[in-house]
Amino acid sequence: MGKETAQKINKSKAIRRLVIWYKRNSAVTSIVDTAASSAATASNVAGNMVSGAGSVVTTASNVAGNVAGNVVSSAESVVNTASSVVSNASSIAKNTLQPLVFDPLKRLQNNDNILDSVEESQSKRIWIAVDGMGGDYAPGPILEGCLEAISRFPINIKFVGKIQKVKDAAEKTGLAELLENEIDNNRLELIDSGEPIGMNEEATAVRKRKNASINVAMDLVRNNKAEAVYSAGNSGAMMASAIFRIGRLKGIERPAIGALFPTRDQTRPVLVLDVGANTDCKPSYLHQFALLGNIYAKDVLQVQKPKIGLLNIGEEECKGNDLSLKAFELLSSEKSFYFGGNCEGRDVLSGSFDVVVCDGFTGNILLKFLESVGGVLLDILRSELPRGRRGKVGSAFLKSNLLRIKKRLDHAEHGGALLLGVNGICVIGHGSSKSLSVVSALRLAHSAVNHGVMDNLNQLQKLQVLNS
Numbered sequence: 006m007g008k009e010t011a012q013k014i015n016k017s018k019a020i021r022r023l024v025i026w027y028k029r030n031s032a033v034t035s036i037v038d039t040a041a042s043s044a045a046t047a048s049n050v051a052g053n054m055v056s057g058a059g060s061v062v063t064t065a066s067n068v069a070g071n072v073a074g075n076v077v078s079s080a081e082s083v084v085n086t087a088s089s090v091v092s093n094a095s096s097i098a099k100n101t102l103q104p105l106v107f108d109p110l111k112r113l114q115n116n117d118n119i120l121d122s123v124e125e126s127q128s129k130r131i132w133i134a135v136d137g138m139g140g141d142y143a144p145g146p147i148l149e150g151c152l153e154a155i156s157r158f159p160i161n162i163k164f165v166g167k168i169q170k171v172k173d174a175a176e177k178t179g180l181a182e183l184l185e186n187e188i189d190n191n192r193l194e195l196i197d198s199g200e201p202i203g204m205n206e207e208a209t210a211v212r213k214r215k216n217a218s219i220n221v222a223m224d225l226v227r228n229n230k231a232e233a234v235y236s237a238g239n240s241g242a243m244m245a246s247a248i249f250r251i252g253r254l255k256g257i258e259r260p261a262i263g264a265l266f267p268t269r270d271q272t273r274p275v276l277v278l279d280v281g282a283n284t285d286c287k288p289s290y291l292h293q294f295a296l297l298g299n300i301y302a303k304d305v306l307q308v309q310k311p312k313i314g315l316l317n318i319g320e321e322e323c324k325g326n327d328l329s330l331k332a333f334e335l336l337s338s339e340k341s342f343y344f345g346g347n348c349e350g351r352d353v354l355s356g357s358f359d360v361v362v363c364d365g366f367t368g369n370i371l372l373k374f375l376e377s378v379g380g381v382l383l384d385i386l387r388s389e390l391p392r393g394r395r396g397k398v399g400s401a402f403l404k405s406n407l408l409r410i411k412k413r414l415d416h417a418e419h420g421g422a423l424l425l426g427v428n429g430i431c432v433i434g435h436g437s438s439k440s441l442s443v444v445s446a447l448r449l450a451h452s453a454v455n456h457g458v459m460d461n462l463n464q465l466q467k468l469q470v471l472n473s
Contacts, residue, residue: 037121107453114324131454133229133447137166138201138218139238141436141444145174148236149441150332152183155192156452157444162187163231165196166224196221202239204436208241219243223250226429233450235421237434238441244282247427254462259283260426261294262365262433263301264372268356275353276302277316277361280422288331291315292339296465297425298360299342304456306359311372314348316357316367329363336362421446423453425462430454 137144146437152164175181187193199216223246225231302311317325336344424431432450
């Protein structure tokens, strides 16, 4: 049975279970809703009665004087106790009834988590080469993320780096025992290498230092000892190493870095490329970026007919600079994908497009801007909350919502960007990546391998536009 057929069966089973659940529980749901409504009504009535009693008590206190005041004080205490009992009863009823109205449709809609877990449990373990020395905080957080990812996803890791430095970092972070266990279980392998290419070094340094960690990791993919490679190091060096070691796809002039941006619909991110690999582009580059993005959106994002947009300063086809005008003409004439026209900056996160193409200079600015949005938004919300007890109560109610907002906008949740256009699956991490980013990036690498992205990318070679 093919992977695609299995996915359809799993999804249809989930939908059937959902329909059966609603049929069996429609009556229960109705009763629970009625009970919850009745409880709320009872609480309101009780509240009104308590309020009325309080008014009577206050009036009596004013008339009766000090002696009656003592009696009234006792009455007030009784009334308050009654109010507390009603409130507690309402709370207990709500907590008791809430699990009964749990809606499985929400789970099915929430990014297909059920199907993702089934898919991951059924897929084989794959080997991923990791440049353990690349990144601002390597190798400690990179190793920590790898060990966490091994326990979560069906992957094995070939961790490339200076072995003694890796072991010292494991000791320092308390991961030495876990590292040894994963090595004994044949789920992680340490591969020795030289020093990494520094963040400030030229990308061409990969040609001179053949033993650099990114070159060793890339060779593992070239020699079919790993199915994907991840690095949080120098992105230019990774791109150069990928071109020199595993080569470009035939017909692709320049590879592009594709990053996933969140949208209003949390189940449907938008792929933006290029976000930094090519600061100066030709119209033909943007055309090829659209072809690459279209395949990625179909295979990994599971969008049946991705809508491609060209980032521009206006929706009209006559807007933009010379690059935009010529690229628009190329994209409009392409029949192998659905071109939706120009995409303005405000439309990128709207969910109106599945893929947005632009030159690397513009895309990188857009990416770095987005990375700051989550933190700034949360700071603004915190500063606007009232001070004192009201603020603390409001913060308590909003805490879970704020955390979800932060998670949706946090670039660490997406972890990495795919280098599309080379003859292998390469995931580029942010230089400041820590363990959470590493886990997210390795999940992205696993998903790309599991959905057969390279098989479909290689089919691009048959297109006439790439052979002309």
